[in-house]
Amino acid sequence: MPTVSFMNVSKSFDGVSALDRVTFDVDDGEYLCVLGPTGSGKTTLLRLIAGLLKPSTGTISFDDEPVNEMISQNRNAAYVPQQYALFPHLTVLENVAFGPLARGRPESEALSMAMKSLELVRLAGRPTAFPKELSGGMQQRVALARGLASGARLLLLDEPLGALDARLRLDLRHKLRQIVKETGLTAIHVTHDRDEAMSVADRIMILRRGRIQDYGNPKRVYDRPAGIFVANLIGGAAFLEGVVEATGGDSSTVRLREGVIVKTPSHLLTTNEPVIIGVRKERTRLADYNAENIIEGDVRETRFLGNSREYVVRLDNGDTMYSRQFQEGKNERFRIGDKVTVGFDRSDVLIFAYPPQGLGRELEIV
């Protein structure tokens, strides 16, 4: 039974559409991440679930019961906004215990729930501090603890880790998922950080301009994205323009610029159809002569990313591809100017119909 379901929900503000005919289900106990650029409708979606906004059209249901008319307080959902508002005159512990107390839980139980939530967000050492004595990141964690302790079974999180330093965010996102899973909550977590979404979500929803672009588990969305925008948002890839050269059997071929031929998976393709192929950075190997596709080029740029190094390779036909190498260690295997081959297998190629408004528009992060 889905906990939350949207049926053709739209929301517009003064005639400007923020969400456009959105339909989806969230299962009980599921961790959903909503990923999309600024302005894509993520926060509107959360506020609709929280009951802070009413849909312009369409139906929102909880456990199959329509809730369009239900007031926010009765929805049993804890909404943690991006701009968290803590009570300035209450201590950290009092802020967190406020929800369960207001719901009439006994004080001892409320306090123990609050302490447990504070431990989870690593603030158990500061229960008597007042919000103004804490950093922005700490205050955000207090807000998160308040949501966790509220006893609501649906957690609505708007960029819950957004105000934190990158390193702390990395630690806490795994913790956050763990808490949600251990306590059996259903979570809807809005973020613009693709790594965060991939690592915590059971399913990811990709929004753009108020519409759902894709919805599925991280592996499916990564392996078989619904479109170029999704493929780009979910993981870096090179996107190259080409024309279908031949189709047949379990393999097709695509002709890139300057007649470079790439073997691709079979798809519902027509000969001479213009297409875009996408090849992910981490799916290409440099100087690997066993790959099914081998294209020559030279290294234009190397980017050290800590756990990996990314090579930007300009192909001889003028196109650019990327290769991300893990486990390379301290020294670069290739240097700027080196001639290399970029290798990848047929199954590593994503194929998309040529977008009506051009490739550039699909790659814009708006």
Place this chain on the structure above:
Amino acid sequence: MRGVSKAYGNIKALDDVWVHIEDKEYVCIVGPSGCGKSTLIKCVAGIIQPTEGEILVDGHSVLNVPIEDRKIGYVFQDIALFPHLSVKQNLSYGLAVRNASANTVTTVTNEMLDLVKMRDRSKSYPRELSGGAQQKVAVGRAIESGSHLFLLDEPLGALDALVRAELRYELRRLASDLGLTVIHVTHDQEEALSIADRVVIMKGGRVVEVGKPAEIYHSPQSLFTENFVGETNLLEGTIMEIAVTSCKVKVGTHMMSVLGKGKKVGQKVVVAVRPEFITLGSAVPSEWECRIKEVSFLGGLTRYTLEDDGGLEILAHVPSGESSSLRIGERTNASFGDGEHMLLFDYPIEGLGKELALE
């Protein structure tokens, strides 16, 4: 910066900071919030006056030079463009104020528009631009000021993750092309590692270490850095045997051979291994038998949380595809390799928690 300190009452926001930056160098300063990184560049900019120490630019002290005469380009997170001026007018504002000739204004402004690739948006107003585009205009305006020293305080902080990752390379390219010296403050380690010539790691108002990105990530001098610049496994152990260039370390019930000199038998140590250097599977030597506790697919990598029989947790990042058959609950062998990627640190005097603290 020579021995720069800044005290607010008893609190030292900066504590004896020494940093030397070369001409045309791109230096990133990273550290957890409150580490003093922003205070440091505000001292260079002249917005904050240090309590002690000296700041020299091209060998000359700048402490008594007023902000407006320091000839420094300064870009910060909260974009401050003039909302009522177009992109072009924002870019030419400084020139106009300095009474440049009409010709110069046109030439330089067009140059800036090309540099930040905004020529087709020259007539737009800030509110019509995305955050990334606004930040590009802010950078262009700072460059237009003609200074060669640039201070960037979280210049990409307000942007979407993907936009940020693209823009950082553009920023770096611009700095190289124009021969700028840049000090760039960020809380994002990956941003720092990917574009800096050198990275300064700060904590509690002090410089922890300075190094090239690959050194900082793969062979840091301190445990704090090892943990701060990326995920890692930190295994507490005791030195059992010492050879010329390596030691035998007991970690839980395991005996590990780790490269390292100058340790004593019986000494407490921490062995560090990055998750991407751990290999899993039945083909791997059975040094560590583990149970798979958690699996999460990250795209290029799959993240495994493992636990050995002694309850020790290990994190492994395996290229997706190499281990796709491993599932939660299964047992597998984990290998740390031949020791090449293991680092040996003395156990911190004040404890591991305090050493690694991010705030």
